[in-house]
Amino acid sequence: MRLIQISDTHHSVEHKDFAANCEVIAAAVAARKPDLIINTGDISMNGCICAPDIELARSWHQALGVPVLSVPGNHDVGDRPEIRADQVIDNARINAFNAFAGADRWTHDLPGWRFIGLNAMLFKTGHEQEEAQFEWLRKAVETDAKLAIFMHKPLFIDSIDEGARGYWTVYPEPRRRLLDIIASRDVRLVASGHLHIARELTVGNTTHIWGPASSFVSGDSQEDLGGERRIGFVEYNFDETGFSHAFVFPEGATPLLIDEVGSRIYPKPASKPA
């Protein structure tokens, strides 16, 4: 079973700065004839305030001609108040994502495996859906299958027990809760987006993949988080016993910087543009 993880496509009806990169990605993905595509969030640029951006992402997904599952990112459904005071995650934003892009959390089973998609934007928000998702997750992991988890924000940067990394990762408290829920399970893969960086690290039996973006990379506006700042995707091959993976950086994709255009296409009061 061939899976391709794309991420951070940042589709926008108004701002076409990164559309050419997405088309390079689309062609390269189609050439590999995957069985399934998972978009690990920020499918839109301004989905929080512009639902047509999410509709555009859906149309782009449909044109790929392959089933696509998505999880929401901060650009799609919002974030915590201290990150983005004018775009706090709320029911209207979650409902819009669910309506246009599919459920914000899901399971997908194949022989020997259960894939789990999570709405990482709910963590540490106090939103009623945060607890509901933890309850849902407890049931979702009740399987003997190997688990692969997909979410927008990564669990960590350097160490799974590190302190808060602000904008870039899930906060330590919900990370601990999530890790406790999956502790007795055979979790082989945790795949995320959000950083716009290609990176990997294996801890125990679990491979953590930070998936590269389809749209842009960050320059000086992002501190050094390791990995490669390149446009691309991740190709996985799963069988009943395990999986292999490889980063793919298609020729023709350009590492466009958000730094120079972020204030125009993603204006905001107090957060970082990635």
Ligand SMILES: [Fe+2]
């Ligand atoms: Fe992003």
Ligand SMILES: [Fe+2]
């Ligand atoms: Fe993001």
